[in-house]
Amino acid sequence: MSTVSIGDFTTEAGAIIRDVHIAYQTWGERKEDNVILIEHALTGDSDAVSWWAGLIGPGLAIDTDTFHVVCTNVLGGCKGSTGPASEHPDGGRWGSRFPAISIRDQVAAEHTALNKLGYQHFAAVIGGSMGGARALEWCAMYPEAVRSALILAVSARASAWQIGIQMQQINSIEQDPAWQGGDYYDTGSAPLQGMGVARKLAHLTYRGELEVDERFGADAQDGENPRGAFRAADQRFAVESYLDHQAKKLAERFDPGSYVILTEALNRHDIGRGRGGLNKALANITVPVFVVGVDTDILYPYHQQEHLSRNLGNLLGMGKIVSPVGHDAFLTETRQLDQLTRRFFRLAGSLAS
Known part of the structure; x- marks a missing residue:
């Protein structure tokens, strides 16, 4: 794991987080047009090959013999990036001094960090759950940097039920x-x-x-x-x-x-906020997006991915993971994930050609 300093970061609500560092890991040889950005879920980290075992690596669906894969640890996390447990520049830990952040803040900090590392364009941004929310925001915030996106097990905004349980x-x-x-x-x-x-x-x-x-x-x-x-x-x-x-x-x-x-941050997720509402914001996303849901997901029910698919401005396709496991199937159903990810790359690749 490595870290990159992005200096002081101002949240969209106006708070300043001083001396921010973002942790990251990479796999595969980096070329001009072969970078895949992986976005982790709530309690994940930058070690994507561990929490998505069987999906990322040589010869696997996200083939590190073909692609250069990069994964950061999110702002606010505790696996190398600046968060509440980090040392505060004035001494002690950030603790209660660490401000609330949004999904957009996470993406903006990540964008700054990756730019500092020389990453300007991504063949694909891929993520599930909170990682899917981040991938969706990448498409809305930095469409010029994203050639395609695979978004799994997430919604266009947090529902009242999700906010309540969280x-x-x-x-x-x-x-x-x-x-x-x-x-x-x-x-x-x-x-x-x-x-x-x-x-x-x-x-x-x-x-x-x-x-x-x-x-x-x-x-x-x-x-x-x-x-x-x-x-x-x-x-x-x-x-x-x-x-x-x-x-x-x-x-x-x-x-x-x-x-x-x-x-x-998940509670604050809303792709439509300040963009004319959910459907208008989704329609304005020009990045080709492949959407995947889980048939038994009670946290992000499949109808929420159907809503995404009906309203995204450039839908590549939609897939369904059929599993009794529920939401976590986007991490555990490796065989289905393999097939869906390869399908995504075929569709995205046919557009590029």
């Missing part, structure tokens, strides 16, 4: 006494209990109801009895144990401050 996640972190107004860094404690609750809520929206029920049903966790005479926190259903495990895994690798900042 606000409960933010609240669970901020109501943890260890949050300390966002200034828990270097105090010896962190709001990990609150983030665990947030992760459990989120994970239930990432997975499909059928998949979760098939795996766990109403079974008790091995050696535990959740049907005793009195409720006990250590006597769990199997699905509770699974969610506890997911919460613990995230706490070991992700910062609660970044989780709050990036979730808030």
Whole structure:
């Protein structure tokens, strides 16, 4: 992983983030017209070949023998880029001094960083979920830099349901006494209990109801009895144990401050804001876009990708991932992703020729 300094960054709301650094990783030989920009999801990072294993690499759908792949860690993140856990130029950590940011802020900071590295044009910008929101904004903000885009499992704006469920996640972190107004860094404690609750809520929206029920049903966790005479926190259903495990895994690798900042950015996602509304903004996007949704996604339901496909100004095509997994299928259904990505490149390549 490397980092690039972009100096002070002013958010679209007018806040200044001083001395910003953006982390990035690359794969494959760089040529004039073979750069693919990969955009990660909420708790992802710049190591795209790890979280999209089986999709990026030599001979794979995103072939690093053909393409030069670059992936940044988002502004506000905690994997090398400037975020709440980073050192503040005046001392201490940014913490509560780190301002709210939007998806557009993330893209503007990334654009500046990539320009500093000499990237001016991209054969494709590809992303899912929050990464899909960023890819969509790339098409609206910098169409001259983007030849094509593959956008997965996202909507044109955050829905009221998405904002509602995501606000409960933010609240669970901020109501943890260890949050300390966002200034828990270097105090010896962190709001990990609150983030665990947030992760459990989120994970239930990432997975499909059928998949979760098939795996766990109403079974008790091995050696535990959740049907005793009195409720006990250590006597769990199997699905509770699974969610506890997911919460613990995230706490070991992700910062609660970044989780709050990036979730808030998702709540602010709206491609139509200041552009005449959703449909006008989508119609004005001239970049050829291929849209993919998941049939069982409850976080970004398939009708939201259908809305994108009906209104985008230059639709390449639309694909559907059929899976019981739900939203996370855009990360896990490698075989279908392989086929859809190759189809995208065929369609985008035929336009170029």
